[in-house]
Amino acid sequence: MQIIHEITDIDISNLLIIAIDIEHGKSDLLRFEVGVAVLDTSKLHTVTRKKKLILTRSFCVGERLFRRDVTKKFKFGMSELIRLDELEPALKSVVSNRKFALVFHDRRLDVEFLERLQVNLKPDYLFDTSYSAKKMLGSTQSLRLADLAKHFVGLDIPQPAKFFHNAGNDANTTLRVFLMLIVLELSTTAAIDEPMLRALRQIAQQPISGLEPYSIPHFHPKPNPPKQNLEEKRKRRREKHERKALMKEWKEPLKAQKVADKLAATRKAMLTKARM
Template structure:
């Protein structure tokens, strides 16, 4: 059974500029058209800011109850940076996804979430309203925004509950976006997508990590779709629209090595510290052994010295003490 094209796949083609069949692509947003004003200069790529979103909580998504603990992640991928990277040298820096994690809860809860976050320092907040403030500081008001999430409905509900009212021009749910390129009749988990695409990951269900890896998965979905199912491209605008270069860059970003976790960074230091402590213990043990051996040798020498002194005294008196006692009996 052939899975029909979903809107998410068609929108990816339009936003990243690797399909010329614009007539097949659904309208994005309500206030936008297909004019060249939306394109980056010298490219078929749209001028948009992808915002990966994830929320992790055990207390429900539909409403935020008082004192609810949760962590929320935002990851940003700017097509301006992506376009620059496509036109740059192959050695250009690939880490253009900026990731953030915010936590609300007890110190213990926030510390645990922070230790699992791979892409920087997690920030503890005091209220959901502060999440909206931090979101506004990260996402410029004058940019066209596209939300990206894996199972987006619940995450978007939490955004509303935090007071984030920013309307994206489109929301890409990678659960749905995966179905056409991978010809799936069922829904992949984020972990399954990452495994399928060879994307290195660790500590899923830390919101900042999931938001980041969701963007990486989206890029690989574009690669698979572009390499296997793409419509003929328009290449007359610029050599920067070369599909091979575009897909190579997307793949390189998606499959780039992940950062080491805090535990992985600290582990070698702890091993080195333990090795140093063991060496100190061995040295102390050897020192104690040497001291005992020296003490034993000193006592042996003292006994030998006393015996030798006694023998010399006997020689000086001319006869052994036993003989002297025997003579006194007569």
């Protein structure tokens, strides 16, 4: 992919901003997840409910159980199970032939993984929130996404392990961090669109609803049976013993008859043998 752009290079008036995050093993091309978060800046002035503007999707390549586990952690819907050869078309369908910026957090591993899959999205802009944040803060240290989310967005996740390192959640967070970096960077320039920056800030700082694990709709646990009172339990136990006693009483004559028949047959066989 191309070189990293500076935030001041961007024209955000009519642009798709797409954040991508990938969670995968070191050499696993058959089991991984890709998170995509998209903001269409052309809708900033026309849509009143700003929290609906970020579209977040999660794609899983692998078995159904893997998709189920990813979905449990994903806070923005259900993960979509796709085949490996469907990944590039799925990502390109998000782009929709629009001018777009591609955003990563600490891009190297994700970009290398996409290149191994031969997925070429050809963005108009390429950004890395880790690079931009380090430059803005004057830091040389590696910056975690959770720390940037807390510092720039005010997003303090109470149980980070249940939220981060899920591709969909991380893509959504990366996009929010990038929006705040845009706000902070462009607010110092001479030609600023204040309503645009206010809208970006509002979107970035929207609270995330439902930080409990997402429950899969098709899973319905069986309800516990109603508890029986003590008297009813005793009655059922008594009836059970009575049934057993009746069965025993009914079977005893049959057993005795079988034994008698067997003895008679044995005696008859012995007499027949003696006569011969």
